[in-house]
Amino acid sequence: MKFPVAKKINIQKYEGGLSKIFGIKNPIKLSSNESALGSSPLAVKSFDRAKKKIFKYPDSNSVLLKKEISKKFKINSDQLIIGSGSDEIISFACQAFLKQGDEVVVPEFSFLMYRIYAKINGAKVVYAKEDNFKININNILKCISKKTKIVFIANPNNPTGTYLTTEELKILHKKLPSRVLLLIDDAYWEYVKANDYEPGLQIFKNAKNVLVTRTFSKIYGLASLRLGWGYASKSIISSLLNYKPPFNITAPAEFAGIAALKDAKWISKNIKHNSYWSNKIFKKLNEKKIKCNMPTTNFFLMRFDKKNQADDIFNNFAKSGVILRKMKSYNIKNSLRVTVGNPRECKLFIKLLEKFF
Ligand SMILES: Cc1ncc(COP(=O)(O)O)c(C=O)c1O
Structure with a gap:
């Protein structure tokens, strides 16, 4: 008796944002555009x-x-x-x-x-x-x-x-x-x-x-x-x-x-938070000459100029406990996406930008 043959589909599997880094306890996940302040x-x-x-x-x-x-x-x-x-x-x-x-x-x-x-x-x-x-x-x-x-x-x-x-x-x-x-x-x-x-x-x-x-x-x-x-x-x-x-x-x-x-209170608190921090992050990215979108939503697509810079930045931020989103599965070269986090997370992200740029 033959087992049914599974249909062949030529798809690239969805890879969500990473939430763990080997050797780092409680990393900060800025890789999936989730709510910065938790749940309503x-x-x-x-x-x-x-x-x-x-x-x-x-x-x-x-x-x-x-x-x-x-x-x-x-x-x-x-x-x-x-x-x-x-x-x-x-x-x-x-x-x-x-x-x-x-x-x-x-x-x-x-x-x-x-x-x-x-x-x-x-x-x-x-x-x-x-x-x-x-x-x-x-x-x-x-x-x-x-x-x-x-x-x-x-x-x-x-x-x-x-x-x-x-x-x-x-x-x-x-x-x-x-x-x-x-x-x-x-x-x-x-x-x-x-x-x-x-x-x-x-x-x-x-x-x-x-x-x-x-x-x-x-x-x-x-x-x-x-x-x-x-x-x-x-x-x-x-x-x-x-x-x-x-x-x-x-x-x-x-x-x-x-x-x-x-x-409604929760929504407006989140909108205010996002607006404040996305503007701050945008300014800092500009200052560091990192190309990105305008502060429109709760994330930035950061595009780098130097060869392999996205991989280097990903690794450096990961070692410092911050997980960014790689853009390889989206086929965007030398880029990373970052989600606007809570105030502590945003401050750390900005500090790391200062450190690595
Ligand atoms: C544009 C877009 N649509 C839909 C979703 C998925 O949303 P849900 O969690 O409701 O399935 C995402 C999640 O990242 C998204 O970025």
């Missing part, structure tokens, strides 16, 4: 309460969470789908809309899960060139063919930290054939202060071919609970729901999410 305190309280009932299955429709999202963002709750992280929503979209021979378009440097899920579902990934680490909408449009099914845009973009303006996104959407699904990933929207920026949800509330994804992993500080959501037309949501496991969201995650949404 209201969310933690709610999580604690919910843990008493973990012997019960969760609500498979996450009705209460959907109700809270719909109230907060003034959107229809039957146009929502909840995922185990926004990652899972991306996976549902690829499962629902892609088959062998289809194509997707992703910016040259973008969140790796778009290409991974697209490939798992048989699609060819077409990469649109960026301009100086910023998405170029004309290059995206040039990549569209009859086979294109999905265009993925994170705005602001990870790992480059740049963003498309409201105007640019509207033009892209207008010029895109309406048969193509535009996935706008709002993972970092809360951090952006620029006047010419609006999150995808705001711009595309009524669009027929747009799926917006959001996460609780960043500003709300709930990365480990795995909670995210998607918003689109009823028809798109109904297609995605076919792929949703019945109990993909745990009850403690759902209740923590509900409380986090209500924690």
Whole structure:
């Protein structure tokens, strides 16, 4: 009897930011763009309460969470789908809309899960060139063919930290054939202060071919609970729901999410913190002539000039107990990404910049 042969998929595995360094006790992890200040305190309280009932299955429709999202963002709750992280929503979209021979378009440097899920579902990934680490909408449009099914845009973009303006996104959407699904990933929207920026949800509330994804992993500080959501037309949501496991969201995650949404104080504290420290870090990076994005979100992509400098800096910071994110899997040469940490972490990061530059 022959064992079933596993399907062959030619994908590069996702490598998350490192969290351990051999020989270093309690290193500082600035490699995954997590919340600088921890978790929303209201969310933690709610999580604690919910843990008493973990012997019960969760609500498979996450009705209460959907109700809270719909109230907060003034959107229809039957146009929502909840995922185990926004990652899972991306996976549902690829499962629902892609088959062998289809194509997707992703910016040259973008969140790796778009290409991974697209490939798992048989699609060819077409990469649109960026301009100086910023998405170029004309290059995206040039990549569209009859086979294109999905265009993925994170705005602001990870790992480059740049963003498309409201105007640019509207033009892209207008010029895109309406048969193509535009996935706008709002993972970092809360951090952006620029006047010419609006999150995808705001711009595309009524669009027929747009799926917006959001996460609780960043500003709300709930990365480990795995909670995210998607918003689109009823028809798109109904297609995605076919792929949703019945109990993909745990009850403690759902209740923590509900409380986090209500924690306005927490959000504004985080935004203030990020704005203060990202400006400070930006100044220091400029002073040291390290090329990087503007302070837009909670991370910087640092680009170096000297040969192998990224590897040297990574090693030197690691030895000093600070973990940065290597950019090799993103194919960005001689670069590192750093997340804005808490005040102690930011001070140490700045001190190490002084030491090594
Ligand atoms: C652009 C972007 N989208 C989505 C995610 C994943 O979010 P989640 O934890 O909700 O799956 C990340 C995480 O780093 C991200 O950078």
